[in-house]
Amino acid sequence: MRRNLSVLVALVLVAVMASGCTFYGKLKARDNLNKGVTAYSNKEYDKAEGFFKEAVKYDPELLHAWLYLATTYRVQVPPIKTPDGEAMAQKAIAAFEDVLKVDPKNENAMASIAGLYVSPLEDRDKAREWQRKRMELDPKNPEPLYYAATLDWQEVYEKTGQTGESVESLSDDEKAQLNAKVDDGVTLLNQALKMKPDYTDAMQYLNLLYREKAKLTSNADEKKKWLREADGLALNAIAVKRKQEEDAEKQRKMLKSTSTK
Numbered sequence: 001m002r003r004n005l006s007v008l009v010a011l012v013l014v015a016v017m018a019s020g021c022t023f024y025g026k027l028k029a030r031d032n033l034n035k036g037v038t039a040y041s042n043k044e045y046d047k048a049e050g051f052f053k054e055a056v057k058y059d060p061e062l063l064h065a066w067l068y069l070a071t072t073y074r075v076q077v078p079p080i081k082t083p084d085g086e087a088m089a090q091k092a093i094a095a096f097e098d099v100l101k102v103d104p105k106n107e108n109a110m111a112s113i114a115g116l117y118v119s120p121l122e123d124r125d126k127a128r129e130w131q132r133k134r135m136e137l138d139p140k141n142p143e144p145l146y147y148a149a150t151l152d153w154q155e156v157y158e159k160t161g162q163t164g165e166s167v168e169s170l171s172d173d174e175k176a177q178l179n180a181k182v183d184d185g186v187t188l189l190n191q192a193l194k195m196k197p198d199y200t201d202a203m204q205y206l207n208l209l210y211r212e213k214a215k216l217t218s219n220a221d222e223k224k225k226w227l228r229e230a231d232g233l234a235l236n237a238i239a240v241k242r243k244q245e246e247d248a249e250k251q252r253k254m255l256k257s258t259s260t261k
Contacts, residue, residue, distance in 0.1 A: 029059030036068055048072050056098075063102050067109070070095035074112060081120040089116045107141075110134045114147065124151045142192035146202050149192070152185030153205055156212045164215035179216055185209045198244065203237035 036051030049072050055065035073092035078085040093116050099109040114130035117123045128151055134144035156178045160167050167175070189206040193199055207230045214226035 025058040026062075029055045029057075029062050029065065032058065033062060033065045033068070036065070036072075040068060040072055045072050045076055061102055063099065063106075066095065066099045066102055067106075070099055070109070070112065074116065077116065077120060079119075081122065085120045089121055092116055105137055107134055107137055110137070111144075111147075114144075118151070124155060127151055140195060142195040142199055142202065145188040145192040145195075146199065146205065149185035149188040149202075149209070150205055152181045152188070153208050153212065156181050156185075157208075160212060160215045167215055175216055179213070182209050182212045182216070186213075198240050200237045200241045200244070203233050203240070207231075207233035207237065 052069035
């Protein structure tokens with residue numbers, strides 16, 4: 001019986017010590033997170049990186065530290081493509097993937113990865129892959145549909161040229177492939193607009209995709225039809241945007257009036 005009591009006491013001591021270490025680790029993690037946020041705010045990114053790495057070392061489940069670490073890398077990615085920028089983008093992607101290990105449903109991390117694959121890495125297939133993951137995560141969110149459609153437009157626009165000047169040099173197969181890309185983008189944007197009828201950005205890109213349809217057809221009547229559709233969407237987007245701005249201004253004035261009473 002005495003032996004069993006000794007074993008029980010030892011187990012309790014081990015549990016208490018482990019609990020103390022866990023609590024200490026979480027305190028250290030929080031301290032490093034706070035220091036990292038301060039350094040990040042001061043744009044001292046090297047210091048911030050060090051603090052955030054210490055934070056996740058002490059508490060691997062501290063989501064905010066992982067997010068800040070990934071964002072610290074992301075803000076250092078230059079707007080133009082450079083070898084250093086690509087290397088930093090890869091570090092940011094790896095860090096956002098670490099975020100997803102802690103929080104597999106973190107849509108901000110997925111969106112950030114998709115954005116980095118667009119620029120500076122210029123890997124649209126990978127970007128589409130991550131936008132699809134966002135769609136699967138939240139089928140009611142129109143944003144990933146919109147961003148996937150913009151990738152379709154970019155790819156087609158680069159091949160057709162600003163005014164369609166490059167279309168003549170395309171083979172029939174190439175035109176068919178580009179038309180399929182356009183149709184994919186149109187489908188995605190129509191789905192997005194069903195979810196959010198006042199989504200003006202989606203309207204504008206649908207307008208642009210219709211203009212690509214006009215470039216790719218040699219039929220004059222079809223060309224006019226697509227351009228009419230495009231013009232109608234562009235005007236509708238402007239009208240909806242204007243109404244949104246007017247409504248926002250009314251709301252602002254109402255809140256201001258309420259706060260002064």
